[in-house]
Amino acid sequence: MAQRTTLTWINENPEILIQDKNPTHLSDLNYRPRKPHTKSRNACKNCKQRRIKCDEERPHCGQCLHRRVPCDIPTLEPTNFKSPPSRVPAPINDNESELLDHFTGASIEWIGSPECQRLMQKHARQLVLNAAYIRHAILSFSASHLASLHASQKKYAVAATFHYQRSLSLYSSYLRTSFNVADVNEIIGCSHLLMMLAFGTLCLGDSSDGFTWLRAMRGVPALWSTENLRAHMRNSIWHTVCNEAHGDAHEVFCSHTESNGEGSQISKSCAALKNLCNAQGGLATGAYQGPLQSLCQLMNLDNGRNKIGRYIFFIGSLPQSFLQLLERNDSKAVLIICYWCALFSQIDQWWITRSALVECQRLCTYLDTTFDPQIHDLLQFPASKCGYVTRNDTNIVRPMQDPASGLVSGGAEALAIEGDLVRAADFEARETERSRGTRACSNLI
Numbered sequence: 194m195a196q197r198t199t200l201t202w203i204n205e206n207p208e209i210l211i212q213d214k215n216p217t218h219l220s221d222l223n224y225r226p227r228k229p230h231t232k233s234r235n236a237c238k239n240c241k242q243r244r245i246k247c248d249e250e251r252p253h254c255g256q257c258l259h260r261r262v263p264c265d266i267p268t269l270e271p272t273n274f275k276s277p278p279s280r281v282p283a284p285i286n287d288n289e290s291e292l293l294d295h296f297t298g299a300s301i302e303w304i305g306s307p308e309c310q311r312l313m314q315k316h317a318r319q320l321v322l323n324a325a326y327i328r329h330a331i332l333s334f335s336a337s338h339l340a341s342l343h344a345s346q347k348k349y350a351v352a353a354t355f356h357y358q359r360s361l362s363l364y365s366s367y368l369r370t371s372f373n374v375a376d377v378n379e380i381i382g383c384s385h386l387l388m389m390l391a392f393g394t395l396c397l398g399d400s401s402d403g404f405t406w407l408r409a410m411r412g413v414p415a416l417w418s419t420e421n422l423r424a425h426m427r428n429s430i431w432h433t434v435c436n437e438a439h440g441d442a443h444e445v446f447c448s449h450t451e452s453n454g455e456g457s458q459i460s461k462s463c464a465a466l467k468n469l470c471n472a473q474g475g476l477a478t479g480a481y482q483g484p485l486q487s488l489c490q491l492m493n494l495d496n497g498r499n500k501i502g503r504y505i506f507f508i509g510s511l512p513q514s515f516l517q518l519l520e521r522n523d524s525k526a527v528l529i530i531c532y533w534c535a536l537f538s539q540i541d542q543w544w545i546t547r548s549a550l551v552e553c554q555r556l557c558t559y560l561d562t563t564f565d566p567q568i569h570d571l572l573q574f575p576a577s578k579c580g581y582v583t584r585n586d587t588n589i590v591r592p593m594q595d596p597a598s599g600l601v602s603g604g605a606e607a608l609a610i611e612g613d614l615v616r617a618a619d620f621e622a623r624e625t626e627r628s629r630g631t632r633a634c635s636n637l638i
Contacts, residue, residue: 237266285321288352289332293321296335303338303543305389306501309434313382316430320382326367327383329360334386337393341543357390377425384412385431388505393544396551404519406552407508407530414438414509438502440490462574463489466532469567470525480514484529492532496539504537524563528571531556535575553579 236247237254239262248255249266257264285293296304297314304310313331321328333356340349364383372380391409416422417435426432466488470481487507494500518526531553538549557576560568561584569583576583 235267237264239264283325288348292332292335292339292352293317295339296331299338302498304334305385305542306434306437306499308437308499309385309502312430312434313386316378316382320379324367324376324379324383326360326363327379327386329356329363330383330386330390333357333360334390337390338543357387360387374421374425377422377429378431380422381413381416381426381429381431384416385434388413389544392548395548404530406548407511407516407519410505410508411511414506417509434502437499438506440503440506459492462532462571463492465567465571466529469528469571480512480518481525481529484511484515484526488529488532491536496536498540498542501540501542501545504533504540507533522559524560524565524568527556528560528568531560531572531575535578538578550579554581557581557583 235249237249237257239260240247240254240256243256245256247266251266253264254266257266297317302310304313317331321331333353336349336353336356340346340353343349360383364387388410392406395406417426417438426435429435463485466485470485484507487510491500491503491507494503515526519530534549534553534556538546538553540546540549553575557572557579558581560572561581563569572583575581
């Protein structure tokens, strides 16, 4: 009869313990797992030489403090962290695909200067994958344009408002918590789109907000001048747009003097503006000088779409002293901005023309209530551009002045001038939400 034998199993993976009801044989393995530990990557030299754990505290580690010896722990370089939520794109649905196709495929000039539009359409599909905040900005801009073309289709207005608010929320959160200069393409691109959207809502929003639009438009030039971003702009896709906005360094300096040759009317207006701003002297004169110089240069340029960046840069270069004058509704400062709006309104683009006319009308109405004859004379130029009729014509029914703000709520009246009252009912449903978005954009910048 065969003798019964006992089989012994050999564990080829000793790190995997065998579960057994009678684990007495496991004691023979003499297995003891190693205690987990973290390695000191940035320890000081003293701790490394003594082979002891360094707590890596700065400027002196705990071990060196306890032993009362000098600590030579290295200094860590600052690290910029990216925002994980903005880097995880959600799949594009059918409605968003329609908006993205329109953004990249529309051949008319509608996204700023020709160079800006070329870059936007070329890189849009990559940008929407890089960051969620610029993705929603692109979709909102596209939906807003379609809403202006097809006012009867409410879906575009709804989509524009939704994506606009989402972009503002994500962009604001990113700038506060995860700002990274390496994302210069997404940062500048999103700010540019939000700026155009903020100005484009002037003809739809509440004009009692005063110069909220101006603060929103200052965001893009402010980013261009940021020291950290400026070093990365050279390798950015937007460097040509930035150079375009700063203009030609060899442009003729405006001396504000009159001439009898070609363009004498513009020269006379520039000279009259200078005389007005220097009439009383004092500290305020210096606040007018820079904006007046830039305005006269704009007046001597052609109003082509390739100059859009110059107009944006004008707003961004306004000094703080001039902005304080605007907040006090200083008539001379308001007149300079009124001239800017009159010039800007001559550029034919969907987000510019109507809004610039609305604002020019509002400012003309306010300035027409002043008692300064010089301002009344200078008001003829912007009034002729926006279709405003001065108070000398007694047959015109004028908008009411808001006593709280000092400026005029003239948005609806300017729409009447353009013959758009038939579409005013379509705008009312969007007016409240879009005006909120404009205020949120100004707070962001």
